[in-house]
Structure formats: structure tokens, C-alpha cells
Amino acid sequence: SDQPNTSSAKSQTLEPGQQLGVRLVNGSSRCSGLVEVWFRLSWGPACRALWDSRASEAVCRALGCGGAAESTQPTSPSLELPPGPGAGNTSEALNATLALAPAVLCRGAEWRLCYVEERACDSNGSPAEVTCAENRAVRLTGGSGPCAGRVEMLEHRQWGSVCDDSWDLEDSHVVCRQLNCGWAVQALPGLHFAPGRGPIHRDQVNCSGAEAYLWDCPGLPGDGYCGHKEDAGVVCSEHQSWRLTGGADSCEGQVEVHFRGVWSTVCNSEWYSQEAQVLCRALGCGTVARIPNGLPHSLPGRMYYSCRGEEPTLSHCSWRFNNSNLCSQSNAARVLCSEVYIHSSFSLTWGSCFFPESSVTMTTEDWKPRELMLLILCITLGILCLGLLISMAFIFLKVKGKYALPVMVNSPHLLTTTPEGINSYQDVPITISKEEGPLRKEVADCASALPCTRIWEPPG
Structure with a gap:
């Protein structure tokens, strides 16, 4: 040839x-x-x-x-032509x-x-x-779609992850382009997605961004210095993530989609219970409670969805981006879901634990173990702080009672006495004054428990 x-x-x-x-x-x-x-x-x-x-x-x-x-x-x-079904019309059968x-x-x-x-x-x-045998492949796993997740490579018939050391947008661009997912929006470090298993095929990846395949980039083999807590992740431009804004919480408000690097509103010309049901379920917000009237579009981009109601996310529905015909005479879609949403990513601050909004909508399998771990940590820290405050208050009160000063009596005839009950194991007589001579004046009543001495005034 x-x-x-x-x-x-x-x-x-x-x-x-x-x-x-x-x-x-x-x-x-x-x-x-x-x-x-x-x-x-x-x-x-x-x-x-x-x-x-x-x-x-x-x-x-x-x-x-x-x-x-x-x-x-x-x-x-x-290597020979197969025989025809009959001898009479062989050529027609072959054709x-x-x-x-x-x-x-x-x-x-x-x-x-x-x-x-x-x-x-x-x-x-x-x-x-x-x-x-030396076939190689790349995929993104652990995200809510094929264009976002943990980076995995197929080498020697085994899937493995990539270490996040020196991982940046140039490396991520190669992955997104190889997967026909547009360009990289985020290059994410380890633990943003669930950690992988098996070998770690690459470390210190250093792509220029122009390579056709990830394995064409310079780098080092994974040699044991990197664990799965450092698995690199990518979010590509063709990945879609969603949020609700302007409501009482994150399960209520205007529907917004992050697509091709920007946030856009969703047209309500096809926003019915089926579409709202898919979104509430994908956000972990339960079911649809109400679909409020739409407001004018507040963002430049516009997304159109048409769902059956059974899809796992809106990206699995029929969708079009910036289609003026489908979104004509439309407002920005809104929804009120039935449950409170707990966000996937987190930040820990002194005195409080909270989960701020993540730019990537993750599935329940991805964030639940991590969220539970942080919740347990917050509760533990709260209990320790409360116990420390109680202990300090107890010690303070005990020390105050032990070292409290006695009440001083300002009198030329009275001496300081030892308070009863503090380092005292027997009754101590209270002596006021004792002199020779007739009794002039009684200044104290004698108590039955303690002996007392009357005051005597000298004669003349």
C-alpha cells in the first residue's frame, strides 16, 4: 500500500x-x-x-x-471469501x-x-x-460529573492518582483538554475530593499546558513520598455546579450555575417541578417546597434546562447555554427546597465551626465522612472549652474561700480574733480586757458556746 x-x-x-x-x-x-x-x-x-x-x-x-x-x-x-447461501445468486447475496x-x-x-x-x-x-499493554488513560472521579474530580491515570493496566506537589492550572489544562472538558477552572489540592486508592503514578508534574497527554508532561514517578491525602484534583470549564442565593439559607433563592468559569442565572421559561426537584436533590436540600416567581436576570449568562425529574444533576438534563430563543421572555428561576443544606467544604475558627459555600457541588459520598469528622472535632473542642471554664471557676472559688481576709474591728479595746472554723480545732476564749478593780460596764453578752471575760476598770 x-x-x-x-x-x-x-x-x-x-x-x-x-x-x-x-x-x-x-x-x-x-x-x-x-x-x-x-x-x-x-x-x-x-x-x-x-x-x-x-x-x-x-x-x-x-x-x-x-x-x-x-x-x-x-x-x-x-482469508478467503465466504461462500454464498446458494449457487444460483451468489453475487447478489455477497453484495x-x-x-x-x-x-x-x-x-x-x-x-x-x-x-x-x-x-x-x-x-x-x-x-x-x-x-x-502500554495503554494509558486519564479520568476525573469523585466529583459530580466527568469534568471535575480527582485526577487518575491508567498505567500498566492499573488506575492510580497524581500527587498535588507543584500541581497548577497548566497541568490541569492538559487534563481538561484531553477529556474534551474545555479548560481548567480550578487546580485543587488533596482532600478536596475523596482520596483515591491504589498506586500514585506521578509526582511533581510540570506541564507547559501545550501537551496532548498528561503523561507527556515532565514529572517524577510516585515513589512513596506522597500519600492519597495529596491527590490532585481538577474542575474544568465544562463542569457545572449550582448554588441558591438571596434566600434565608442555602436551600432557598435564585438558581445560579457555574459554567465555563462564570456564574449565570437559569431561565424560568422551562423551570418547573421536575427541574427544581433535580436541583434540590443534587444540593442535598431534600425536595421542592415551593417555586417562587422569577426575578429579572442579574447575571450576564443564561442557562436553559429541561428535565424529566429522575436525573442525578441538572447537567444530565437537556440544557443549552446562552440560547436567546429558549430564554426569550424569561426571568431568573428561583426555588425553595424543603431541607437545610450543610456545605461540603469547611473552615474552622476559634469558638465556632461552620461550613462555607464551596464552588464545587459535590455528591453526598464525597463530603459526608469529612463533614462528620469536622463536626466531631467541633463538638470535642466545645466540650473541652466548657470543661476548662468550669474547672477554672471551681479553682477560683476554692482559692478565694481559703485565703479570704477576716473582718477587722476598729476599737481601742478589742483585739483581732481568729475567725471561727478556719484552722481552728477548739474553742478559743475571746478576751476583751482584764484589769483589777470594780466592774464598771458590761460590753458583751456571754455566749453559751464560748467563755467570755468582763471588762474591769481600775479604781479611782
């Missing part, structure tokens, strides 16, 4: 296998997908019915992707089910032992498909 034209200035640089006239398309990477071959000056799908394991191995080796890991094609194809297509025929597991020729192929069948 003819080789691809690589002399044109407009043609892009071909990868190793493409220079030999073969490539994989519509897969997670250049090492998986549908097989296309260069035949008669154009790329065309290879016939699946005439594909075998030797061809899969040869293609993967030609692409520099190791050996073949997976192939769904027959392993022993017939009904077969069409000429390029077929890859290999005598061994090396591409140099393969050749491409036009053969009759089942016109109703799909093209040949291959997944190589």
Missing part, C-alpha cells in the same frame, strides 16, 4: 506507527482505539472480520505501545452483506510481516479495535 505523505508542510508530525501506515483512533490514548490504515491515499478502518491476534501484536509494537493487551476480534480469520475494505494480513507479530490489501468485508460489522 501507499505510505502517508509526510512532505506536505501542512501535514502534522506522524507518530512512529503512522509513518508505517497504521494508527489507533477514538481511544483513551494513542495506544488504544479503532484501527485505521493508510490505503489508496487516505485513512480507512481495517476490516474486523479479517483481523487476528498477530495483527494486534504487530500494530502495538509498531506504535511503540508494547504488546497487545486486549483484542475482541477473531483469532483465526479466513447485500459484504463491501470492499482494507484488510491487514500478517504472517507474524511484526509489522514488516504484514501487508494491506482490499478484501470483501462485512459491511454491518464495526472496524477492528485494539488495546495495547
Whole structure:
């Protein structure tokens, strides 16, 4: 077969296998997908019915992707045309089910032992498909959609996470573009989404932002210095998150959606109980209590939704962004949900614990363990603070009672006495004055419990 034209200035640089006239398309990477071959000056799908394991191995080796890991094609194809159902009208029967297509025929597991020729192929069948051993892929998990979540890479047939050391928007741009999710809105550190499991494939990723695949970026292998509490996360522009503003709490107010980097209002021209039900459930606010009348749009962007009511989020409904026809004569949608919402992210301050609004709407599975942990921490700190205050008050009162000063009596004839009950284990007589001579005046009554002495005045 003819080789691809690589002399044109407009043609892009071909990868190793493409220079030999073969490539994989519509897969997670250049090492998986549908097989296309260069035949008669154009790329065309290879016939699946005439594909075998030797061809899969040869293609993967030609692409520099190791050996073949997976192939769904027959392993022993017939290189001859299949017989027709009857001898009388064979050509018509063949024309009904077969069409000429390029077929890859290999005598061994090396591409140099393969050749491409036009053969009759089942016109109703799909093209040949291959997944190589060194296939790589990227996905975002743990968010409320495919365009937000924890970054995971597939390497050596195993999914693993990426460490957030030096993780920034340039790295996130590569992931979002690779997933057809637009551009990166946020590059998030660990624990914003639920931590992953398994290996950590990359650390210290340093993309320029122009790479086609995340694994093309410079970086270090995950060597044990990074744990899953540092799993990197991404929010792409095509991800949608929602909030309610202007109400008594976060479960009431104007419906706003964060999409393509900005907050926009939602048109109420199609805002009924089905759409409101999906939103209240996605925000963790229960069911719909009431749909108030809409107010004029206060934000430049406008989103239109049409739901059945069973969708997990509004992004799973039919939606259009900035469609003037669908949003004509509309106001900004509003809703009142039935329950109080507890936000997914948090901040801890002295004397109080609260959960401020997160820019990313997360599923219940993502935020519940973390929220519970913080709630327990807040309660524990509150109990400790209360116990400390009670202990300090008790000690203060005890010390005050122990070291209280006695009441002083200002009299030229009275001496200071020891207060009763403090370091006193016997009755102490109270002596006022004692002199020789007749008694002039009695100044104190004698108590039955304590002996007392009368005052005597000297004679003359």
C-alpha cells in the first residue's frame, strides 16, 4: 500500500506507527482505539472480520505501545471469501452483506510481516479495535460529573492518582483538554475530593499546558513520598455546579450555575417541578417546597434546562447555554427546597465551626465522612472549652474561700480574733480586757458556746 505523505508542510508530525501506515483512533490514548490504515491515499478502518491476534501484536509494537493487551476480534480469520447461501445468486447475496475494505494480513507479530490489501468485508460489522499493554488513560472521579474530580491515570493496566506537589492550572489544562472538558477552572489540592486508592503514578508534574497527554508532561514517578491525602484534583470549564442565593439559607433563592468559569442565572421559561426537584436533590436540600416567581436576570449568562425529574444533576438534563430563543421572555428561576443544606467544604475558627459555600457541588459520598469528622472535632473542642471554664471557676472559688481576709474591728479595746472554723480545732476564749478593780460596764453578752471575760476598770 501507499505510505502517508509526510512532505506536505501542512501535514502534522506522524507518530512512529503512522509513518508505517497504521494508527489507533477514538481511544483513551494513542495506544488504544479503532484501527485505521493508510490505503489508496487516505485513512480507512481495517476490516474486523479479517483481523487476528498477530495483527494486534504487530500494530502495538509498531506504535511503540508494547504488546497487545486486549483484542475482541477473531483469532483465526479466513482469508478467503465466504461462500454464498446458494449457487444460483451468489453475487447478489455477497453484495447485500459484504463491501470492499482494507484488510491487514500478517504472517507474524511484526509489522514488516504484514501487508494491506482490499478484501470483501462485512459491511454491518464495526472496524477492528485494539488495546495495547502500554495503554494509558486519564479520568476525573469523585466529583459530580466527568469534568471535575480527582485526577487518575491508567498505567500498566492499573488506575492510580497524581500527587498535588507543584500541581497548577497548566497541568490541569492538559487534563481538561484531553477529556474534551474545555479548560481548567480550578487546580485543587488533596482532600478536596475523596482520596483515591491504589498506586500514585506521578509526582511533581510540570506541564507547559501545550501537551496532548498528561503523561507527556515532565514529572517524577510516585515513589512513596506522597500519600492519597495529596491527590490532585481538577474542575474544568465544562463542569457545572449550582448554588441558591438571596434566600434565608442555602436551600432557598435564585438558581445560579457555574459554567465555563462564570456564574449565570437559569431561565424560568422551562423551570418547573421536575427541574427544581433535580436541583434540590443534587444540593442535598431534600425536595421542592415551593417555586417562587422569577426575578429579572442579574447575571450576564443564561442557562436553559429541561428535565424529566429522575436525573442525578441538572447537567444530565437537556440544557443549552446562552440560547436567546429558549430564554426569550424569561426571568431568573428561583426555588425553595424543603431541607437545610450543610456545605461540603469547611473552615474552622476559634469558638465556632461552620461550613462555607464551596464552588464545587459535590455528591453526598464525597463530603459526608469529612463533614462528620469536622463536626466531631467541633463538638470535642466545645466540650473541652466548657470543661476548662468550669474547672477554672471551681479553682477560683476554692482559692478565694481559703485565703479570704477576716473582718477587722476598729476599737481601742478589742483585739483581732481568729475567725471561727478556719484552722481552728477548739474553742478559743475571746478576751476583751482584764484589769483589777470594780466592774464598771458590761460590753458583751456571754455566749453559751464560748467563755467570755468582763471588762474591769481600775479604781479611782
